[in-house]
Amino acid sequence: MAFAPLQNDLFLRSLRGEVTERSPAWLMRQAGRYLPEYNATRAKAGDFMRLCKTPELACEVTLQPIDRYPLDAAILFSDILTIPDALGLGLHFVQGEGPRFARAIEHEADVAALPTIDVEESLGYVAQAVTTIRHALGGRVPLIGFSGSPWTLACYMVTGGSSGDDFLKARNWVYQRPDLMLSLIGRLEALVIDYCTMQIRAGAQAIQLFDSWGGLLAHGSFERFSLASLRRITAALQNAHPDVPVIVFVKGGGGWLERIASTRAQALGLDWSVPLSEAATRLGPGVCLQGNLDPAVLLSRPEAIEAEVRRLFEDLRGFNETAHVFNLGHGISQFTPPEHVAVLLEAVAQASQRRSLPQTTHPR
Amino acid sequence: MAFAPLQNDLFLRSLRGEVTERSPAWLMRQAGRYLPEYNATRAKAGDFMRLCKTPELACEVTLQPIDRYPLDAAILFSDILTIPDALGLGLHFVQGEGPRFARAIEHEADVAALPTIDVEESLGYVAQAVTTIRHALGGRVPLIGFSGSPWTLACYMVTGGSSGDDFLKARNWVYQRPDLMLSLIGRLEALVIDYCTMQIRAGAQAIQLFDSWGGLLAHGSFERFSLASLRRITAALQNAHPDVPVIVFVKGGGGWLERIASTRAQALGLDWSVPLSEAATRLGPGVCLQGNLDPAVLLSRPEAIEAEVRRLFEDLRGFNETAHVFNLGHGISQFTPPEHVAVLLEAVAQASQRRSLPQTTHPR
Numbered sequence: 084m085a086f087a088p089l090q091n092d093l094f095l096r097s098l099r100g101e102v103t104e105r106s107p108a109w110l111m112r113q114a115g116r117y118l119p120e121y122n123a124t125r126a127k128a129g130d131f132m133r134l135c136k137t138p139e140l141a142c143e144v145t146l147q148p149i150d151r152y153p154l155d156a157a158i159l160f161s162d163i164l165t166i167p168d169a170l171g172l173g174l175h176f177v178q179g180e181g182p183r184f185a186r187a188i189e190h191e192a193d194v195a196a197l198p199t200i201d202v203e204e205s206l207g208y209v210a211q212a213v214t215t216i217r218h219a220l221g222g223r224v225p226l227i228g229f230s231g232s233p234w235t236l237a238c239y240m241v242t243g244g245s246s247g248d249d250f251l252k253a254r255n256w257v258y259q260r261p262d263l264m265l266s267l268i269g270r271l272e273a274l275v276i277d278y279c280t281m282q283i284r285a286g287a288q289a290i291q292l293f294d295s296w297g298g299l300l301a302h303g304s305f306e307r308f309s310l311a312s313l314r315r316i317t318a319a320l321q322n323a324h325p326d327v328p329v330i331v332f333v334k335g336g337g338g339w340l341e342r343i344a345s346t347r348a349q350a351l352g353l354d355w356s357v358p359l360s361e362a363a364t365r366l367g368p369g370v371c372l373q374g375n376l377d378p379a380v381l382l383s384r385p386e387a388i389e390a391e392v393r394r395l396f397e398d399l400r401g402f403n404e405t406a407h408v409f410n411l412g413h414g415i416s417q418f419t420p421p422e423h424v425a426v427l428l429e430a431v432a433q434a435s436q437r438r439s440l441p442q443t444t445h446p447r
Numbered sequence: 448m449a450f451a452p453l454q455n456d457l458f459l460r461s462l463r464g465e466v467t468e469r470s471p472a473w474l475m476r477q478a479g480r481y482l483p484e485y486n487a488t489r490a491k492a493g494d495f496m497r498l499c500k501t502p503e504l505a506c507e508v509t510l511q512p513i514d515r516y517p518l519d520a521a522i523l524f525s526d527i528l529t530i531p532d533a534l535g536l537g538l539h540f541v542q543g544e545g546p547r548f549a550r551a552i553e554h555e556a557d558v559a560a561l562p563t564i565d566v567e568e569s570l571g572y573v574a575q576a577v578t579t580i581r582h583a584l585g586g587r588v589p590l591i592g593f594s595g596s597p598w599t600l601a602c603y604m605v606t607g608g609s610s611g612d613d614f615l616k617a618r619n620w621v622y623q624r625p626d627l628m629l630s631l632i633g634r635l636e637a638l639v640i641d642y643c644t645m646q647i648r649a650g651a652q653a654i655q656l657f658d659s660w661g662g663l664l665a666h667g668s669f670e671r672f673s674l675a676s677l678r679r680i681t682a683a684l685q686n687a688h689p690d691v692p693v694i695v696f697v698k699g700g701g702g703w704l705e706r707i708a709s710t711r712a713q714a715l716g717l718d719w720s721v722p723l724s725e726a727a728t729r730l731g732p733g734v735c736l737q738g739n740l741d742p743a744v745l746l747s748r749p750e751a752i753e754a755e756v757r758r759l760f761e762d763l764r765g766f767n768e769t770a771h772v773f774n775l776g777h778g779i780s781q782f783t784p785p786e787h788v789a790v791l792l793e794a795v796a797q798a799s800q801r802r803s804l805p806q807t808t809h810p811r
Contacts, residue, residue: 203746233743242511251743258755301719301741303758312748337702338720354704355665377665379615383623391622412665416615 084214085223086286094156095225097406098289098328098349098371106407106435107155108395108428109227111332111352112414114160131176134385135161137441141212142219149224151421152428156224156289159213159282163231163293166274167240169205170197180245191260194267202277209278210285215287227330228287230279232316233271234309237264238371249299257304262307272312276319283324290320291330292353298335300366307332310342317346331375333363334413344370346384355412359405360398368404375412378428381419385426392430411433448578450547451586458520459589461654462713462735464693470760470771470799471499471519472792473591474714475696476778477512483784484511490697493635496532500527506583515785516792520588520653523577523646526597530638531604533569534561536754546611551607555624558631573642574649581650591694592651594642595682596658597635598673601628613663620673621668626760628672636676640683647688652736654684655694655716659802662699673697674706682708698777707733717784719776723769732768739776740791745783756794771797780788 087097093107104296111357115121124144128134128215138373146159163354168174173185179292203210217226238250246252256264279290297309317329330353333343342349344366353362362372380391415424451548459470479678481484488508490560492498499505511522512669528546532538567574602614612618616773620628633807661673681693696716697707717726717738726736744755754809763771771796779788 237692248780251746254743255746257750258741258744279771298720302722302725304760335699335720356699357661361666377618377622379618380622382615382619386757387622416612418615432711 084104084217084286086217087220088383089112089222089225089288091155091224094408095288095328098330099348100349100369100371100406102351102403102406102434105432106409108409108431109154109156109158110148110411110415110424111158112153113158113424114144114150114347115415116417116418117415117424118147118151120144120151131162132174135165136208138208138211138215138414143151144214145212145216145226146219147426149220152424153403153432154224156227157290158222158227159209159216159229159287161212161229163235164228164322165206165209166231166271166278167236169200169202170274172240183244184240188237188240188267189243191263194263194299195258197267197270200258200274201356202274202281206278206281210281213282213285213287223289226286226342227281227291227292228282229291230275231293232297232309233268233275233312234370235294236271236275238296238299239266250296252306253296254299254301257300257308261307268312272316275312275316276307277435279316279320280323283327287327287330289328289330292316292348293332294331294336296335297333298318300313305336305339310339310346313343313348314346314377317348321347328371330371332373338354340365350406353412358398358404359395359407361404363399363405366405368402368406371406371408373408373410375410378411378413378416379391381411381423382416383426385423387431388423388426392427393434396434398433448581448650448703450581450582452588453589453652455519455588458659458772459559459652460691461641462694464713464733464735464770466767466770468800470596471517472773472774472777472795473520473522474512474775474788475522477516477522477636477778477788478508480781481779481788482511482515482696484500484508484515495526497536497621499529499576500572502575502579503789504653506579508578509576509590510583512788513584516788517796518588519790521580521584522655523573523580523593523651525576525593526658527593527599528603529573529601530566530571530595530642533564533566534638538603546603547608548604548775550667552601552604552631557628561631561634564638566638568644570642570645574645577646577651578647579626589652591653591655592643592649593655593657594639594646594660596656596673597632597676598664599660600635600639601631601659602660602663605637606633609692614660616666617660618663621664621672624688625671630674632672636680639676639680643680643684644687647691648685653694655696656680656712658695658697658700660699661697666702669700669703670706674703674710677707677712678710685711694735694736696737704729714770714772716774717776722762723759723771724766726762727766730769732766734771735770737771737772737774739774742775742777742780742783744777745787745791746780749787752787752790753794755789757798760798762797768782771799 141160183230238253241253328349331348337357350371355377602617605617692713693713693716701721714735719741
């Protein structure tokens with residue numbers, strides 16, 4: 084496929100480990116409910132899954148934040164639960180309650196009954212969306228593809244949707260039926276590899292793996308039930324497509340950064356529990372850090388937003404060999420005033436400028 | 448007040464730093480919905496707050512797990528939100544939805560309008576419950592009193608109840624109105640000190656401070672918005688009552704253990720994100736560790752429960768100078784089969800035996 088040449092490669096250079104002239108920025112869930120134009124498109128689509136499954140509409144909402152703000156990367160608009168949906172679980176969204184499946188995976192027979200699917204066939208709409216978006220972007224910024232991690236997908240599948248008790252049922256499977264949980268995770272791992280590979284072939288220029296619920300696992304279970312599969316997925320993608328960087332984001336994984344870095348992902352996403360300086364100290368310069376402002380900051384006054392951004396980059400000062408991508412520590416809140424995102428990105432551009440120059444140029 | 452002499456002092460000795468002949472055990476939320484006798488008493492009470500506010504009923508449910516299991520400590524049955532309730536916020540519980548306040552603290556005027564209360568007067572029912580329970584226990588095991596931390600109480604007060612978005616509003620106050628949040632926390636801090644002091648005078652033999660939502664704060668905000676008040680509360684209680692140990696439990700605080708230990712609390716409660724061996728290594732032997740089994744373990748087969756308990760104590764082996772109290776990493780689930788708690792406690796008694804003796808006496 085021929086796409087227009089990339090005009091802004093800050094993000095990809097950072098993921099490859101380069102300390103760039105400023106930190107590139109994108110925001111998790113940057114296309115979303117805080118944007119009136121998103122809500123208009125979603126209303127037009129009727130429901131959320133139709134928005135995901137209609138490549139033109141997915142493309143439209145993916146580009147909305149790119150048109151509005153000076154972001155350095157676009158991310159495919161989709162949902163992390165497309166794979167379970169393709170497995171026939173019947174994904175739908177209940178207003179104000181998050182995702183729900185028509186059928187949960189509750190018993191051994193439910194795992195056995197999961198159909199064998201071909202992602203190109205069942206999830207071809209995602210590939211179409213990726214290609215459509217790449218063309219529409221015309222090389223302005225790179226496009227990120229993504230997938231939920233096997234453990235995170237399994238959490239939702241076993242629970243039947245989102246959870247009010249930290250996915251107690253899924254955590255219980257870890258102790259009650261570790262064999263069954265690993266079998267489910269193995270099935271999902273193969274699908275995640277195929278799914279990400281499909282996105283790369285369709286035009287995705289980087290992949291982010293979201294382990295949104297990895298932090299709920301006990302210290303002794305994280306390796307076996309999530310990290311091992313993240314490691315295999317990362318390796319499989321890097322082997323087949325060495326030019327496409329992988330970002331691993333484990334929410335609540337601040338205590339396990341060294342273990343997460345052992346996936347050899349090009350970048351780690353960080354929530355706001357760990358300062359960037361601590362992550363940089365613990366991990367050394369070999370891995371790009373992505374993060375990590377608390378999304379709650381965006382609900383406050385512009386001056387507070389600017390102050391928190393300055394604080395973040397002050398903290399990173401001195402780590403002249405650690406590549407950095409600016410992001411939030413979690414998805415942007417639907418209650419964010421859209422004009423605050425402009426304030427944020429301007430502050431990031433200012434505060435992150437020329438980190439790579441000698442320190443003497445930065446008055447303290 | 449004259450109470451019967453204490454017959455089982457394992458728990459208090461452990462909190463004072465002694466490595467005891469076995470690890471004493473209690474379980475957060477040990478009096479609760481998983482017990483049929485609790486549900487019967489709650490039905491009799493009519494609603495949850497009447498259960499908390501009627502000393503005889505609070506005493507009845509506090510003793511239910513003590514009568515049923517060989518636990519080494521009782522904990523006052525109450526709710527962490529009694530203080531906001533006493534401040535006139537109108538606490539009630541919506542079936543399946545958790546706590547709700549009739550009035551949230553949304554504006555500066557709401558903070559200013561909080562009444563000055565005398566805890567002995569407004570929360571005297573808690574003191575009565577403590578004394579009633581102490582008498583009913585007759586010295587079988589010690590009684591733990593408790594309070595929510597100021598930050599955790601503020602989270603609920605600002606939100607108007609439990610939260611589906613990690614208390615975004617409260618986190619936003621940290622950035623938007625730090626002065627107002629600190630003013631609210633200051634008010635609560637004084638009340639928490641009075642409240643715990645009242646419980647100690649009424650007969651509580653140890654105090655646990657629950658910072659259930661401390662882990663939601665950004666790394667740079669935790670000290671100012673939660674830890675500082677935990678430190679002052681701990682010091683105030685220890686100064687006035689040096690014989691009553693304080694346990695500080697910060698859910699999600701695994702990355703900050705050294706900072707939490709700086710409160711000089713006698714014990715730290717641990718969730719399941721950090722192995723006990725890691726906590727013991729990082730903190731040294733000066734502080735008792737309390738925890739930290741994932742409550743999801745209790746929903747699995749007895750053999751799995753036993754295996755996880757063995758694993759926990761294997762991990763602790765070699766730390767012969769670190770005092771330990773067994774507990775879960777969070778409250779027990781309402782879905783726990785009551786007979787599994789018996790299995791758990793038997794396994795803990797077995798596996799923790801004589802940790803303090805030379806290692807050669809433990810066949811591997």
